[in-house]
Amino acid sequence: MVKKRHIPEVPYRNPAGTELGIEVLTLGALRSRASGGHDLTRPQRPEFHLLMLVTAGTGTHTVDFTPYRLRPGSVVWVRPGQVQQFRSWARLEGPLLLFRPDFPPPDAASPFGPSHWQLTTENRVLAGTAADHLAVEYAALAHAPPAAAGRLLAHLLGALLHRLSSASDPRGPRYNDAFLRFREAVERDFATRHRVADYAHALGYSPRTLTRATQDAVGMGAKEFLDRRIVLEARRLLAHTDLAAAAIGARLGFPDPANFVKYFRHRTGTAPGGFRSDFTA
Known part of the structure; x- marks a missing residue:
């Protein structure tokens, strides 16, 4: 029997069992999870945002048939509905954010925009600081009441997304x-x-x-x-x-x-x- 091909549609689920609409982890942590039987090398279509900031290593990530070569300072933002695939990523390190479309402030996470761009040295420092702050607060609040934790984490995520979006196009939005x-x-x-x-x-x-x-x-x-x-x-x-x-x-x-x-x-x-x-x- 020929095995059928399909695009797995992946719903958002926080493995920690919390009701938070965001998970903050690292690419290394995701690889460890994959080694437990989760095949992340197949094409998949997340129903949530997947955002990674590469801080070390090189590799490739594919979004909607376009392979992006990654290195320190690379940003990959996979939006809900896009088909993405982890390719050569064994040496990539950096923060990884998974979040529902309704989690950040409405003006911070457009369903449209570039899938990949390269940060300048200055923006790498600023984005890294914002991502580290978010990770520290996430670790502290992951088991707090979701409503209280969510408000703070959404605010910090919004700040990071605005930082990254402005870095992708310093001239700002020009859409009418x-x-x-x-x-x-x-x-x-x-x-x-x-x-x-x-x-x-x-x-x-x-x-x-x-x-x-x-x-x-x-x-x-x-x-x-x-x-x-x-x-x-x-x-x-x-x-x-x-x-x-x-x-x-x-x-x-x-x-x-x-x-x-x-x-x-x-x-x-x-x-x-x-x-x-x-x-x-």
Whole structure:
């Protein structure tokens, strides 16, 4: 019997048995946990944020088909729903934070943003200090009443996330309101809405306004932004599940398999079956 491939969806669970929405540990501690029978080298899709700061060693971590080479000062932020995979990480050291989407302050943990960036020497010191402070308080409060502990830890996590986010782009956010609303709508509805005009109508903008707003924010038009999100999900399902291409197309809003194949080939240069073969070769 051929073993079925799938993307394990990993829910948040604090092994300490607390109700806290955050776990603060280290990459070394996670490796020890993995040696007890938890296979972390397979692709998985966490339902929570996974944030690591590399302080020593080198290695590789993959997020949504992109392998990132890590070294001291590297930050990896895997957001809920992304497919991530621990690759060569035996020598990596540093803090690791796992936290639910609703744990930090609302403005501190966007579901969007870069998956990897490199800190400057100054920001490495500042981020390391913030992470150490969080770890000390977590150790002291892990068994305290969740409500009291959670407020303090959420505040400290928010401070660290703001530090890291500003370090990833010192110029700060440049996103306009129209793009932010469009981005959220795409993430929610990309499998059922494939036309920019439909998003524009639902959001109360003209298609031209959405296109201009998206171009200003991320350097591509609204249609390309939408298409990239659909194609990303198709790649995830092709690479990490055994669903037939027709079933994947139907899940993504293409009831006609031929239309899905044409759409995917036009935007990637290969057919769905060819992509799956190349990925699993």
